[in-house]
Amino acid sequence: DTGVSQDPRHKITKRGQNVTFRCDPISEHNRLYWYRQTLGQGPEFLTYFQNEAQLEKSRLLSDRFSAERPKGSFSTLEIQRTEQGDSAMYLCASSSRQGAEANEKLFFGSGTQLSVL
């Protein structure tokens, strides 16, 4: 297992276009997170899946954003009608509870860098 994989690594798009990103978590992990990170900032939570169920969405996630995890394995994040303010690194992370929940670690992918022109 090579860890969390994200595709593509980089995406350049024009304002108004739709984009979709994919995340493949570590295979035995049932929890999957999407975060967004802009330059000089820490990651900001977007949404969380436990298996195929989307259990939480941040207020940062406008109606133009949608995420799915149809079979409880890989996940997709779609942004419709992209805006320049959507330019950021989109990070996916996965985890699996082993023992005490307090020390459960998130494992991050390398992210998809989105540039909206």
Place this chain on the structure above:
Amino acid sequence: GQNIDQPTEMTATEGAIVQINCTYQTSGFNGLFWYQQHAGEAPTFLSYNVLDGLEEKGRFSSFLSRSKGYSYLLLKELQMKDSASYLCAVRLSPLYGGATNKLIFGTGTLLAVQP
């Protein structure tokens, strides 16, 4: 609201020791994590604290005081490869945080190690 503060930038010399501080004010607390992030790469886990005290892991140590809302990451015998951003993150308790494993991150401290 949730607030996590850490210095924006720090500079240190190769072979030296550096301490990166983090203070937090959150509604609910269920652990504090430190991640390292090199430019353009994924954050990687360094350490976590859920109880007060010092956790040591090789050249890295992390300290937590829950009553003070304070943590620090100590890096010893600095190497050039330690130049990176260091992210402090708090896990919120389920009662306040919603998703049980959600981490709230600080803005990160960019550490530059000089020869």
